[in-house]
Amino acid sequence: MATQKTKRYPVALNSGILQQLLAFGSLIILVLVFSLASDNFFQFSNIVGVLLSTAVVGVLALGATFVIITGGIDLSVGTVMTLTAVMTGVSITYWGWPVWAGLLVGLATGALCGFVSGVAVAKMKIPSFIATLAVMMIAKGLALVISGTRPVYFPTPEKGFKYSDISLDSILDKIIPGFKIPNAVLIFFCVAVIGSIVLSRTIIGRYNFAIGSNEEATRLSGVNVNFWKIVIYTITGLFTAVAGILISSRLNSAQPALGMGYELEAIAAVVIGGTSLSGGKGSILGTVIGALIMSVLTNGLRIMSVPQEWQTVVVGFVIFLAVYADILRRKKAS
Numbered sequence: 001m002a003t004q005k006t007k008r009y010p011v012a013l014n015s016g017i018l019q020q021l022l023a024f025g026s027l028i029i030l031v032l033v034f035s036l037a038s039d040n041f042f043q044f045s046n047i048v049g050v051l052l053s054t055a056v057v058g059v060l061a062l063g064a065t066f067v068i069i070t071g072g073i074d075l076s077v078g079t080v081m082t083l084t085a086v087m088t089g090v091s092i093t094y095w096g097w098p099v100w101a102g103l104l105v106g107l108a109t110g111a112l113c114g115f116v117s118g119v120a121v122a123k124m125k126i127p128s129f130i131a132t133l134a135v136m137m138i139a140k141g142l143a144l145v146i147s148g149t150r151p152v153y154f155p156t157p158e159k160g161f162k163y164s165d166i167s168l169d170s171i172l173d174k175i176i177p178g179f180k181i182p183n184a185v186l187i188f189f190c191v192a193v194i195g196s197i198v199l200s201r202t203i204i205g206r207y208n209f210a211i212g213s214n215e216e217a218t219r220l221s222g223v224n225v226n227f228w229k230i231v232i233y234t235i236t237g238l239f240t241a242v243a244g245i246l247i248s249s250r251l252n253s254a255q256p257a258l259g260m261g262y263e264l265e266a267i268a269a270v271v272i273g274g275t276s277l278s279g280g281k282g283s284i285l286g287t288v289i290g291a292l293i294m295s296v297l298t299n300g301l302r303i304m305s306v307p308q309e310w311q312t313v314v315v316g317f318v319i320f321l322a323v324y325a326d327i328l329r330r331k332k333a334s
Helices: 002-037 044-069 077-094 099-122 128-147 171-175 183-201 203-213 215-220 225-251 262-272 284-303 308-333
Strands: none
Touching (some): 044 183, 044 203, 077 128, 077 225, 077 262, 099 128, 215 225
């Protein structure tokens, strides 16, 4: 095991840095192109809007990064996000619980869904694609049943703390007047820092990369692969719950179908950021850049009045290129 590390990690490091530089260069080019194409793009309010729209998909993508590095995939993040938002909304609005208790319910819901996916993949040996597809269906059904197929609106007191303040208020504005960056953006970057530390500085991160690089060799070296897979899927569930809290706070409601399609955007951001779908390679920084590329691209096309259907085509084409680049990297590595 130690011999593999000394031979493989320098190669992976160089490849990862190169991929991140390419992704960052692409982001800079997009910003320059859209800034030249429209005077409205590089305005403070629009940049803040881009960052705000990045926050939810970004947090989802950060969680998905952990699973994809293991060589798996999680298709349930969008609907689990919905379920956590609904559970948070029901506990605060219908049960009358305080906000902090509702947030704990949301976080516990996300962690439980991730735990179930992890057990299905690690213990029951169900392919991650199928296992998380099943969890996606379960979460979708539960969100509809618990909400009664109706949106759950959060209470808005005239004074004091409001649930929407979690995403839309700006604690930074209170420290630096005029610098009104929404809390959702700050939470996104804080979660990214935490995710980066977990992935690069803890035993969870080391085993995450080891499982993705060679699961059987990791098992033979004495690592309890099943246990760590469950831990990793649970972490992804926690990240998903944070995304659910952010989006429901931003909307001040929990819509039973709000997470539809978000799983694909999250996976796309991870792949664009350089994480390999075959596992073993990836980074939090790359995912952050990938999520920003998705948001800048969508926002820039919208400002240039490109029709919605053509925006989808362009984003799909970018995802196609990112996946093809990953295939080329794997061929070159082999």
